[in-house]
Amino acid sequence: MSPILAIVRRDLLMVMRRKSEVLTALFFFVIVTSLFPLGIGPEPTLLRKIAPGVLWVAALLATMLGLQRMFAADHADGTLEQMAISPTPLVMLVVGKIGAHWLVSGLPLVLVAPVLGIQFDLDASALGVLVVALLLGTPLLSLIGSIGAALTLGVRGGGVLLSLLVLPLFIPALIFGAGAVEAHISGLGAGGHLSLLAAMLALAVFFAPWATTAALRIALE
């Protein structure tokens, strides 16, 4: 088995053994997005207008919830050391970790988002754009978040620092992700926003694992 697949498989297996972590983030997403229509009241035009922003902000915060634990356990039990001296380059293993993080915390959000979107009176095509935008955006969040998680590894009170580091970097994803759905609803077409989101994802896929690896090496010193 290739080491990257082994990492993904192990992380998924551990999540299956301890489901609370993944379910916490998912329930957070579901509840936060459900509170808005309840609080604002049944006014379809207003709900349609705020839907993209609310769903995206909730997705950002739900991703933040589990971010700190991305490398923390591996750091504490010495797995990270073993990864660093594995014959496979550390950056490849980091790609595996980020992939596993997305499968656990990003993909479930993408899957429930269309159901939650119905609460905001979004029509089928807008829901489709929302799913595509989240599909491009959530891996971006995992990739950027991994840099912050690695930088704050072993820092006491790292949670707050992590939010301060990472949330500003999430802003472009938020703007273009939410913007794609808004543009679609207003009839402008989501193509431009989605292309920019995809371009950012491509950049992040290339650079983020290297930055994360460098940060992890500092943490191991």
Next chain:
Amino acid sequence: MLSAHGLTCVRGDRRLFSELDLIVDGGEWLHVRGENGAGKTSLLRLLAGLTQPAEGEIRWCGEKITRADEEYRKNLLFFGHHGALKEDLTALENLEFSAAMDGAELALENALRALQRFGLKGREQLPVRVLSAGQKRRVMLARIATRNARLWILDEPFTALDVKAVDLLATLIGEHVTQGGMAILTSHQTMPIPGGRVVQL
């Protein structure tokens, strides 16, 4: 063959050791000794390539380890204070995952045999979190037994082991060394393995 020349290790603003030379060839093992805080673990981490020395260089078969990276790591087994065990996974899954990390194939029967040798028969499918501290240590030792590496770097491998397991591990290291392997280890105990040299920090 692993050799180090003029190694200096600085942690914070303290100089732990300087101008340290050591060499270990096939069939030899080194016993690193020193007081608590003398830099034993720091030395082992340097040798494993986890940290960079302030001065000096480490060579594997004549090549600097930073350059012969992959080649060196394939031949290296590093066993630190933390055993890299996942509490939620079973002993068997832990072994399989470590082997995959090391880029090695591990047949199921080999893994089972190693666990059996370390007295974990019947506990292969239990999550590691329910095992005792000594049994967890034994799972880590089973990993040493399943890994084909020429150089073993073991940091305090005898901690938390009972007399029987200490003997077993000493035998394992002895076998490895007589088969032409190398080992570098720290321990406060005297070691019942022949052919060793002492490095005093």
